[in-house]
Amino acid sequence: MKKALYVLGMVLGAYLVVRAIVEPFVIDLSDPATYRDDWGGPSLAGVLAVHSGPGVVAAVLMGWALVRRRQQRMAD
Template structure:
């Protein structure tokens, strides 16, 4: 019985890989279709691109937050084998750096959009 439970636990990562593959193939088909259709390009690919970028950026920010929460700063053994280790500064730079860069870029984009906004005349 225990063997069956262990095998069932190994299946979800394979299913996730297959789902990612299917999504990538679908995006490839949309990209090929966008060469021939301007409507498809503006109505489907732009929102899909924003969605993919949003998901990746959300992952990077969440990864940085989880790394800060899960490591024990006082215990070097908790982060010694992580990427960027054995130093705490290296681990935080590798895991939190991309999330911080995303937040800085988002802040700059929001600031630029607000500066370029045309005031509405009453």
């Protein structure tokens, strides 16, 4: 069960990271009308925080989990 949750968490995390990377390219950063009605709008900082923030958090947690898993394997 732990492996299934680990894999599911990594897949979800990868989705959030990819979404965070793609978001600045999907919206026109110079045209507020393209992101005004999005979550976190009407400011660009709010939109990027809401859409890219979870990806940054996921990347940090995934890195932490991978380092921890590697350290556990080396200890065994």
